Amino acid sequence: MIQGKTVEEWITDFPLLSSLIETEEVFWMNSKFGQFRTDQLPVGEQEITDASERWKRFAPYLMKAFPETKEMNGIIESPLVPIPRMKKYLEQTYKQNIPGSFLLKCDSHLPIAGSIKARGGIYEVLKYAEDLAITHGLITTQHDYEVLDSQEFRNFFNQYSIAVGSTGNLGLSIGMVSAKIGFQVTIHMSADAKEWKKELLRSKGVHVIEYTSDYSKAVEEGRKQALADPNCYFIDDENSLDLFLGYAVAAARLKKQLEELRVKVDQNHPLFVYLPCGVGGAPGGIAFGLKQIYQDHVHCFFAEPTHSPCMLLGLLTGLHDQIAVQDFGIDNRTEADGLAVGRPSRFVGKVMEGLLSGIYTIEDDRLFVLLSALIEHEQISLEPSALAGMVGAIQLATTETGQEYLTKHQLKDKWERATHVVWATGGKLVPRNIMNEYYEKGLWLAKNDLK
Numbered sequence: 407m408i409q410g411k412t413v414e415e416w417i418t419d420f421p422l423l424s425s426l427i428e429t430e431e432v433f434w435m436n437s438k439f440g441q442f443r444t445d446q447l448p449v450g451e452q453e454i455t456d457a458s459e460r461w462k463r464f465a466p467y468l469m470k471a472f473p474e475t476k477e478m479n480g481i482i483e484s485p486l487v488p489i490p491r492m493k494k495y496l497e498q499t500y501k502q503n504i505p506g507s508f509l510l511k512c513d514s515h516l517p518i519a520g521s522i523k524a525r526g527g528i529y530e531v532l533k534y535a536e537d538l539a540i541t542h543g544l545i546t547t548q549h550d551y552e553v554l555d556s557q558e559f560r561n562f563f564n565q566y567s568i569a570v571g572s573t574g575n576l577g578l579s580i581g582m583v584s585a586k587i588g589f590q591v592t593i594h595m596s597a598d599a600k601e602w603k604k605e606l607l608r609s610k611g612v613h614v615i616e617y618t619s620d621y622s623k624a625v626e627e628g629r630k631q632a633l634a635d636p637n638c639y640f641i642d643d644e645n646s647l648d649l650f651l652g653y654a655v656a657a658a659r660l661k662k663q664l665e666e667l668r669v670k671v672d673q674n675h676p677l678f679v680y681l682p683c684g685v686g687g688a689p690g691g692i693a694f695g696l697k698q699i700y701q702d703h704v705h706c707f708f709a710e711p712t713h714s715p716c717m718l719l720g721l722l723t724g725l726h727d728q729i730a731v732q733d734f735g736i737d738n739r740t741e742a743d744g745l746a747v748g749r750p751s752r753f754v755g756k757v758m759e760g761l762l763s764g765i766y767t768i769e770d771d772r773l774f775v776l777l778s779a780l781i782e783h784e785q786i787s788l789e790p791s792a793l794a795g796m797v798g799a800i801q802l803a804t805t806e807t808g809q810e811y812l813t814k815h816q817l818k819d820k821w822e823r824a825t826h827v828v829w830a831t832g833g834k835l836v837p838r839n840i841m842n843e844y845y846e847k848g849l850w851l852a853k854n855d856l857k
């Protein structure tokens with residue numbers, strides 16, 4: 407029995423579940439998606455603006471502490487680039503034309519953490535540091551935050567500790583910045599976390615605790631241990647509004663980049679955004695920010711591995727965090743470690759309920775094939791998770807449900823003028839030898855399995 411019903415009863419109520427249980431690729435249209443209304447949202451424009459201002463206050467600090475951010479004046483942002491050769495590859499492979507612009511948002515190459523987690527994770531650590539320093543009368547918001555990069559402040563922050571549960575990348579982003587600021591930091595890593603991510607963190611003096619179980623357990627343990635220590639701040643990936651706001655800032659930045667590329671987004675020029683989803687915070691925060699700006703002109707889709715479709719399951723059944731993929735015998739085993747989450751964030755699910763257009767799932771093998779193709783055609787290296795968004799436009803164009811979505815929202819005649827943004831969520835820090843293995847695996851699969 408799952409929440410009072412048998413699997414058969416669940417399938418009768420939600421027929422899509424049978425494909426999900428079989429770990430088949432599916433495309434799901436969110437029936438609760440509707441017209442954008444601001445009154446349903448937990449946070450508004452003001453909070454996002456505040457977050458954006460906070461990032462600006464920290465720019466001098468980031469430039470000093472992380473010289474790689476100097477080039478961008480201490481603003482952690484990633485390029486938005488056209489990938490015409492990859493688009494052509496997709497069109498040929500899937501025998502499907504993709505009209506309009508096809509862009510890659512390279513969060514894979516964000517400074518410091520090399521993943522989308524540089525947005526939320528770093529933001530929350532900085533906010534906590536700022537709160538502490540202000541409460542203790544050490545700075546005001548008028549100060550030049552460059553002073554935070556000093557022995558005096560490191561000694562101060564060293565009295566406090568930070569903890570987080572992670573599948574790898576969130577730990578990496580929080581670990582890197584916390585250690586630099588001076589915090590003591592403990593990362594609770596799930597079994598999926600890659601060895602090199604743990605090693606990198608240990609080399610920075612971060613305390614890494616490993617679990618043999620999945621993400622939800624690592625978070626639970628981390629939360630428990632942090633609660634027992636009054637000087638420990640727990641970054642709660644399942645419920646954090648600050649993380650969410652850190653991610654949401656991406657939207658206004660993307661708008662500026664689209665304008666620079668002279669890409670129009672309006673009534674007649676829809677924007678489609680495809681975001682890989684784990685627990686939901688990163689894609690949720692970004693999609694939320696985009697809806698604030700573009701409202702009904704933006705269509706956000708999440709992408710999940712066929713073995714970890716937690717957000718789809720939570721939204722489909724309306725049970726959010728009260729249900730896990732494992733309840734249905736889905737194993738939550740995927741090479742896409744950033745997406746290896748069996749139970750979604752309730753907070754994010756609730757916010758996205760009316761804002762998200764849909765979710766599709768993708769097989770691991772396909773991620774590797776796409777990974778190799780992107781290296782071949784565009785010389786851009788991503789980690790497997792980050793490829794999940796690549797086939798979003800293809801899914802919309804080739805599945806019955808995708809077509810239904812386009813018809814329902816009168817998008818068919820606008821399809822020619824659409825812009826597609828594939829959100830690439832990680833990859834820069836992957837060691838070369840491991841990236842080579844991924845690449846070879848993708849080539850092999852393309853030749854043998856998935857032709």
Ligand SMILES: *Cc1c(COP(=O)(O)O)cnc(C)c1O
Binds near residue numbers: 521523744832
């Ligand atoms: C964390 C992560 C995601 C998804 O973010 P969530 O907040 O877990 O949904 C996607 N891709 C990569 C590479 C990640 O590390």
